[in-house]
Amino acid sequence: MDERKRVLSLIQPSGVPTIGNYLGAFKNWRAMQENYDCLFGAADLHAITVRTEPKTLRENTRSIFALLLAVGIDPEKSVVFVQSRVPEHAQLAWLLNCCTQFGEAARMTQFKDKSATHADNINVGLFAYPTLMAADILLYQADYVPVGQDQKQHLELTRTIAERFNFSYGETFTVPEPFIGKSGARIMSLQEPSKKMSKSDLNTKAFISMLDEPSVITKKIKSAVTDSEAKVRFAPGKDGVNNLMDIYSCCTGKDYEAIEREFDGHGYGDFKNAVAEALVSELGPVQGEYKRLISDKAYIDSRAAEGSRTAELFARRTLAKAMRKMGFYDPDGR
Ligand code: TRP
Secondary structure (H helix, E strand, O other): OOOOOEEEEEEOOOOOOEHHHHHHHHHHHHHHOOOOEEEEEEOHHHHOOOOOOHHHHHHHHHHHHHHHHHOOOOOOOOEEEEHHHOOHHHHHHHHHHOOOOHHHHHOOHHHHHHHHHOOOOOOHHHHHHHHHHHHHHHOOOOOEEEOOHHHHHHHHHHHHHHHHHHHHHOOOOOOOEEEOOOOOOOOEOOOOOOOEOOOOOOOHHHOOEOOOOHHHHHHHHHOOOOOOOOOOOOOOOOHHHHHHHHHHHHHHOOOHHHHHHHOOOOOHHHHHHHHHHHHHHHHHHHHHHHHHHHOOHHHHHHHHHHHHHHHHHHHHHHHHHHHHHHOOOOOOOO
Protein backbone atom coordinates (compact mmCIF):
# COMPACT_ATOMS: atom_id res chain seq x y z
CA MET A 1 0.00 0.00 0.00
CA ASP A 2 1.29 3.43 -0.81
CA GLU A 3 2.08 5.86 1.97
CA ARG A 4 -0.40 8.58 2.69
CA LYS A 5 0.77 12.15 2.13
CA ARG A 6 1.41 14.20 5.22
CA VAL A 7 -0.46 17.42 6.00
CA LEU A 8 0.43 19.97 8.66
CA SER A 9 -1.09 23.24 9.75
CA LEU A 10 -1.06 25.33 12.91
CA ILE A 11 -3.18 28.16 14.23
CA GLN A 12 -2.09 30.89 16.60
CA PRO A 13 -3.87 30.94 19.93
CA SER A 14 -4.65 34.63 19.88
CA GLY A 15 -8.32 34.99 20.68
CA VAL A 16 -11.40 33.14 19.48
CA PRO A 17 -11.19 32.25 15.77
CA THR A 18 -13.80 33.65 13.41
CA ILE A 19 -16.17 31.88 11.04
CA GLY A 20 -13.51 32.68 8.44
CA ASN A 21 -11.10 30.34 10.21
CA TYR A 22 -13.85 27.78 10.57
CA LEU A 23 -15.20 27.81 7.01
CA GLY A 24 -11.85 28.46 5.33
CA ALA A 25 -9.59 26.23 7.43
CA PHE A 26 -11.03 23.98 10.14
CA LYS A 27 -13.73 22.43 7.95
CA ASN A 28 -11.08 21.50 5.39
CA TRP A 29 -8.74 20.18 8.07
CA ARG A 30 -11.49 17.96 9.41
CA ALA A 31 -12.16 16.54 5.94
CA MET A 32 -8.47 16.00 5.21
CA GLN A 33 -8.10 13.60 8.10
CA GLU A 34 -9.78 10.93 5.99
CA ASN A 35 -7.19 10.98 3.22
CA TYR A 36 -3.96 12.22 4.76
CA ASP A 37 -1.77 11.74 7.79
CA CYS A 38 -2.42 15.02 9.53
CA LEU A 39 -0.78 17.07 12.23
CA PHE A 40 -2.59 20.11 13.61
CA GLY A 41 -1.59 22.34 16.44
CA ALA A 42 -1.55 25.54 18.42
CA ALA A 43 1.29 27.90 17.44
CA ASP A 44 1.82 29.44 20.87
CA LEU A 45 5.46 30.30 20.18
CA HIS A 46 4.26 32.44 17.31
CA ALA A 47 1.65 34.11 19.50
CA ILE A 48 4.27 35.76 21.74
CA THR A 49 5.62 37.83 18.84
CA VAL A 50 2.82 40.14 19.94
CA ARG A 51 2.85 41.00 23.65
CA THR A 52 0.46 38.70 25.49
CA GLU A 53 -0.52 38.44 29.15
CA PRO A 54 0.78 35.11 30.56
CA LYS A 55 -2.68 34.15 31.80
CA THR A 56 -4.20 34.98 28.43
CA LEU A 57 -1.61 32.96 26.55
CA ARG A 58 -2.22 29.91 28.73
CA GLU A 59 -6.00 30.15 28.50
CA ASN A 60 -6.01 30.88 24.78
CA THR A 61 -3.78 27.90 24.09
CA ARG A 62 -5.94 25.47 26.02
CA SER A 63 -9.00 27.00 24.43
CA ILE A 64 -7.75 26.69 20.85
CA PHE A 65 -6.77 23.10 21.55
CA ALA A 66 -10.29 22.35 22.79
CA LEU A 67 -11.72 24.12 19.76
CA LEU A 68 -9.66 21.97 17.38
CA LEU A 69 -11.17 18.89 18.98
CA ALA A 70 -14.63 20.50 18.98
CA VAL A 71 -14.62 21.07 15.22
CA GLY A 72 -13.95 17.38 14.75
CA ILE A 73 -10.20 17.07 14.57
CA ASP A 74 -9.97 13.57 15.98
CA PRO A 75 -6.92 12.86 18.15
CA GLU A 76 -7.29 9.18 17.24
CA LYS A 77 -6.80 10.05 13.56
CA SER A 78 -4.53 13.09 13.65
CA VAL A 79 -1.69 14.31 15.82
CA VAL A 80 -2.98 17.36 17.68
CA PHE A 81 -0.29 19.19 19.60
CA VAL A 82 1.01 22.34 21.22
CA GLN A 83 4.05 23.85 19.53
CA SER A 84 5.87 24.97 22.69
CA ARG A 85 5.63 21.46 24.16
CA VAL A 86 7.90 20.26 21.35
CA PRO A 87 11.21 22.07 21.94
CA GLU A 88 12.55 20.89 18.57
CA HIS A 89 10.57 23.70 16.91
CA ALA A 90 12.70 26.40 18.53
CA GLN A 91 15.85 24.37 17.98
CA LEU A 92 15.33 23.78 14.27
CA ALA A 93 14.24 27.39 13.86
CA TRP A 94 17.72 28.47 14.99
CA LEU A 95 19.41 26.26 12.40
CA LEU A 96 17.08 27.66 9.74
CA ASN A 97 17.75 31.24 10.84
CA CYS A 98 21.33 30.61 9.82
CA CYS A 99 20.18 29.43 6.37
CA THR A 100 18.00 32.48 5.75
CA GLN A 101 19.13 35.84 4.50
CA PHE A 102 18.24 39.03 6.35
CA GLY A 103 16.87 40.44 3.12
CA GLU A 104 14.59 37.44 2.61
CA ALA A 105 13.00 37.85 6.03
CA ALA A 106 12.80 41.62 5.63
CA ARG A 107 10.75 41.21 2.45
CA MET A 108 7.90 39.38 4.19
CA THR A 109 4.78 41.50 3.89
CA GLN A 110 3.40 40.25 7.21
CA PHE A 111 6.54 41.50 8.95
CA LYS A 112 6.18 44.85 7.28
CA ASP A 113 2.48 45.07 8.18
CA LYS A 114 2.97 43.98 11.79
CA SER A 115 5.91 46.34 12.25
CA ALA A 116 3.57 49.11 11.23
CA THR A 117 0.71 48.05 13.51
CA HIS A 118 2.94 47.16 16.49
CA ALA A 119 5.50 49.92 16.11
CA ASP A 120 6.22 49.86 19.85
CA ASN A 121 7.29 46.21 19.81
CA ILE A 122 9.14 45.29 16.63
CA ASN A 123 10.94 42.38 18.29
CA VAL A 124 13.40 39.98 16.68
CA GLY A 125 10.80 37.20 17.05
CA LEU A 126 8.48 39.08 14.72
CA PHE A 127 11.29 39.17 12.19
CA ALA A 128 12.15 35.48 12.66
CA TYR A 129 8.49 34.42 12.59
CA PRO A 130 8.75 32.81 9.12
CA THR A 131 11.77 30.68 9.99
CA LEU A 132 9.93 29.31 13.03
CA MET A 133 7.02 28.55 10.73
CA ALA A 134 9.43 26.83 8.34
CA ALA A 135 10.67 24.74 11.26
CA ASP A 136 7.07 23.78 12.14
CA ILE A 137 6.57 22.46 8.65
CA LEU A 138 9.95 20.89 7.88
CA LEU A 139 10.24 19.03 11.21
CA TYR A 140 7.36 16.81 10.16
CA GLN A 141 8.37 16.41 6.50
CA ALA A 142 4.95 17.74 5.53
CA ASP A 143 3.92 17.30 1.89
CA TYR A 144 1.00 19.74 2.00
CA VAL A 145 0.32 22.78 4.11
CA PRO A 146 -3.20 24.22 4.04
CA VAL A 147 -2.75 27.96 4.48
CA GLY A 148 -4.65 31.10 3.70
CA GLN A 149 -3.58 33.66 1.16
CA ASP A 150 -1.79 35.70 3.84
CA GLN A 151 0.59 32.83 4.63
CA LYS A 152 1.52 31.91 1.04
CA GLN A 153 4.64 34.06 1.10
CA HIS A 154 5.84 32.33 4.28
CA LEU A 155 5.30 28.96 2.66
CA GLU A 156 7.23 30.07 -0.40
CA LEU A 157 10.12 31.06 1.87
CA THR A 158 9.87 27.68 3.62
CA ARG A 159 10.33 25.99 0.25
CA THR A 160 13.35 28.15 -0.52
CA ILE A 161 14.94 27.35 2.84
CA ALA A 162 14.26 23.60 2.45
CA GLU A 163 15.73 23.54 -1.05
CA ARG A 164 18.76 25.51 0.07
CA PHE A 165 19.38 23.23 3.05
CA ASN A 166 19.01 20.11 0.89
CA PHE A 167 21.39 21.56 -1.68
CA SER A 168 24.00 22.58 0.90
CA TYR A 169 23.91 19.57 3.23
CA GLY A 170 22.25 16.80 1.23
CA GLU A 171 18.65 15.60 1.02
CA THR A 172 17.09 16.29 4.43
CA PHE A 173 13.69 17.96 4.15
CA THR A 174 10.56 17.33 2.11
CA VAL A 175 9.83 20.49 0.12
CA PRO A 176 6.20 21.29 1.06
CA GLU A 177 3.43 22.50 -1.21
CA PRO A 178 0.54 24.79 -0.37
CA PHE A 179 -2.80 23.03 -0.21
CA ILE A 180 -5.79 24.78 -1.65
CA GLY A 181 -8.91 23.41 -0.04
CA LYS A 182 -12.13 22.53 -1.84
CA SER A 183 -13.95 25.39 -0.24
CA GLY A 184 -11.17 27.87 -0.78
CA ALA A 185 -13.51 30.64 0.25
CA ARG A 186 -11.96 33.59 1.92
CA ILE A 187 -14.51 35.08 4.26
CA MET A 188 -14.46 38.87 4.24
CA SER A 189 -15.33 41.57 6.76
CA LEU A 190 -19.08 42.07 7.13
CA GLN A 191 -18.58 45.82 7.31
CA GLU A 192 -15.81 46.36 4.74
CA PRO A 193 -16.17 43.35 2.46
CA SER A 194 -13.03 44.17 0.48
CA LYS A 195 -10.98 43.28 3.61
CA LYS A 196 -10.44 39.81 5.07
CA MET A 197 -12.55 39.06 8.16
CA SER A 198 -10.31 39.49 11.18
CA LYS A 199 -10.88 38.74 14.85
CA SER A 200 -8.78 41.76 15.75
CA ASP A 201 -11.03 44.18 13.85
CA LEU A 202 -11.89 47.12 16.11
CA ASN A 203 -15.43 47.04 14.78
CA THR A 204 -16.91 43.88 16.34
CA LYS A 205 -19.78 43.95 13.81
CA ALA A 206 -17.21 43.17 11.12
CA PHE A 207 -16.56 39.61 12.27
CA ILE A 208 -18.42 36.66 13.73
CA SER A 209 -16.48 34.61 16.24
CA MET A 210 -16.93 30.85 16.34
CA LEU A 211 -18.36 31.17 19.81
CA ASP A 212 -20.81 34.03 19.20
CA GLU A 213 -24.32 33.38 20.50
CA PRO A 214 -27.03 32.71 17.87
CA SER A 215 -28.66 36.09 18.59
CA VAL A 216 -25.34 37.86 18.04
CA ILE A 217 -24.71 35.96 14.81
CA THR A 218 -28.13 36.92 13.52
CA LYS A 219 -27.67 40.55 14.45
CA LYS A 220 -24.27 40.76 12.77
CA ILE A 221 -25.47 39.11 9.56
CA LYS A 222 -28.46 41.44 9.46
CA SER A 223 -26.23 44.48 9.72
CA ALA A 224 -23.78 43.21 7.09
CA VAL A 225 -23.05 45.66 4.29
CA THR A 226 -24.72 44.82 0.95
CA ASP A 227 -25.60 47.07 -1.99
CA SER A 228 -28.59 48.85 -3.49
CA GLU A 229 -29.34 46.36 -6.26
CA ALA A 230 -31.42 44.19 -3.93
CA LYS A 231 -30.73 41.09 -6.00
CA VAL A 232 -28.99 37.97 -4.71
CA ARG A 233 -26.42 37.26 -7.39
CA PHE A 234 -22.70 36.68 -7.42
CA ALA A 235 -21.02 39.42 -9.44
CA PRO A 236 -18.04 41.73 -9.46
CA GLY A 237 -18.58 44.86 -7.38
CA LYS A 238 -21.04 43.09 -5.07
CA ASP A 239 -18.46 42.21 -2.41
CA GLY A 240 -20.90 42.24 0.50
CA VAL A 241 -23.46 39.97 -1.17
CA ASN A 242 -20.72 37.76 -2.64
CA ASN A 243 -19.36 37.27 0.85
CA LEU A 244 -22.76 36.33 2.29
CA MET A 245 -23.20 33.91 -0.61
CA ASP A 246 -19.83 32.36 0.21
CA ILE A 247 -20.82 31.95 3.84
CA TYR A 248 -24.15 30.41 2.83
CA SER A 249 -22.47 28.17 0.29
CA CYS A 250 -19.88 26.91 2.80
CA CYS A 251 -22.61 26.09 5.31
CA THR A 252 -25.09 24.44 2.93
CA GLY A 253 -22.92 23.05 0.13
CA LYS A 254 -25.08 24.89 -2.44
CA ASP A 255 -23.32 26.57 -5.36
CA TYR A 256 -23.88 30.16 -6.46
CA GLU A 257 -26.40 29.23 -9.13
CA ALA A 258 -28.52 27.26 -6.73
CA ILE A 259 -28.42 30.15 -4.26
CA GLU A 260 -29.41 32.65 -6.93
CA ARG A 261 -32.35 30.45 -7.89
CA GLU A 262 -33.38 29.95 -4.27
CA PHE A 263 -33.58 33.69 -3.65
CA ASP A 264 -34.90 34.75 -7.02
CA GLY A 265 -37.54 37.40 -6.33
CA HIS A 266 -36.52 37.74 -2.67
CA GLY A 267 -34.86 40.74 -1.08
CA TYR A 268 -31.76 40.81 1.09
CA GLY A 269 -33.85 40.51 4.25
CA ASP A 270 -34.96 36.95 3.43
CA PHE A 271 -31.49 36.04 2.22
CA LYS A 272 -29.83 37.33 5.39
CA ASN A 273 -32.28 35.39 7.54
CA ALA A 274 -31.36 32.22 5.67
CA VAL A 275 -27.62 32.92 5.96
CA ALA A 276 -27.94 33.54 9.70
CA GLU A 277 -29.97 30.38 10.17
CA ALA A 278 -27.51 28.25 8.19
CA LEU A 279 -24.59 29.64 10.17
CA VAL A 280 -26.28 29.11 13.52
CA SER A 281 -27.08 25.50 12.72
CA GLU A 282 -23.57 24.91 11.35
CA LEU A 283 -21.91 26.31 14.47
CA GLY A 284 -24.38 24.89 17.00
CA PRO A 285 -22.84 21.42 17.38
CA VAL A 286 -19.29 22.85 17.45
CA GLN A 287 -20.22 25.31 20.18
CA GLY A 288 -21.93 22.60 22.19
CA GLU A 289 -18.96 20.31 21.92
CA TYR A 290 -16.58 23.15 22.81
CA LYS A 291 -18.53 23.96 25.98
CA ARG A 292 -18.42 20.34 27.01
CA LEU A 293 -14.70 19.96 26.32
CA ILE A 294 -13.47 23.22 27.83
CA SER A 295 -15.06 22.33 31.16
CA ASP A 296 -13.23 18.98 31.15
CA LYS A 297 -9.78 20.34 31.89
CA ALA A 298 -8.28 16.94 32.71
CA TYR A 299 -9.32 15.54 29.33
CA ILE A 300 -7.97 18.48 27.34
CA ASP A 301 -4.71 18.50 29.30
CA SER A 302 -4.13 14.80 28.79
CA ARG A 303 -4.92 14.98 25.05
CA ALA A 304 -2.61 17.97 24.62
CA ALA A 305 0.19 16.24 26.50
CA GLU A 306 -0.24 13.01 24.56
CA GLY A 307 -0.47 14.68 21.15
CA SER A 308 2.61 16.75 21.88
CA ARG A 309 4.57 13.66 22.93
CA THR A 310 3.65 11.94 19.69
CA ALA A 311 4.63 15.03 17.69
CA GLU A 312 7.96 15.13 19.45
CA LEU A 313 8.79 11.58 18.37
CA PHE A 314 8.60 12.72 14.74
CA ALA A 315 10.28 16.05 15.39
CA ARG A 316 13.21 14.59 17.29
CA ARG A 317 14.15 12.35 14.38
CA THR A 318 14.15 15.17 11.83
CA LEU A 319 16.09 17.54 14.09
CA ALA A 320 18.75 14.87 14.71
CA LYS A 321 19.06 14.30 10.99
CA ALA A 322 19.40 18.01 10.23
CA MET A 323 22.02 18.46 12.97
CA ARG A 324 24.01 15.47 11.75
CA LYS A 325 23.96 16.79 8.18
CA MET A 326 25.05 20.23 9.33
CA GLY A 327 28.00 18.75 11.16
CA PHE A 328 27.15 19.12 14.82
CA TYR A 329 29.40 17.08 17.09
CA ASP A 330 27.49 14.25 18.73
CA PRO A 331 29.62 12.77 21.51
CA ASP A 332 27.23 9.82 21.73
CA GLY A 333 28.30 9.00 18.20
CA ARG A 334 24.84 8.33 16.79
N1 TRP B 1 1.50 31.68 10.67
C1 TRP B 1 0.27 30.93 10.62
C2 TRP B 1 -0.91 31.88 10.73
O1 TRP B 1 -0.85 32.88 11.40
C3 TRP B 1 0.22 29.93 11.75
C4 TRP B 1 1.30 28.92 11.59
C5 TRP B 1 2.38 28.77 12.37
C6 TRP B 1 1.34 27.90 10.59
N2 TRP B 1 3.12 27.71 11.96
C7 TRP B 1 2.53 27.17 10.87
C8 TRP B 1 0.52 27.56 9.51
C9 TRP B 1 2.89 26.09 10.07
C10 TRP B 1 0.88 26.48 8.72
C11 TRP B 1 2.07 25.74 9.00
O2 TRP B 1 -1.94 31.59 10.16
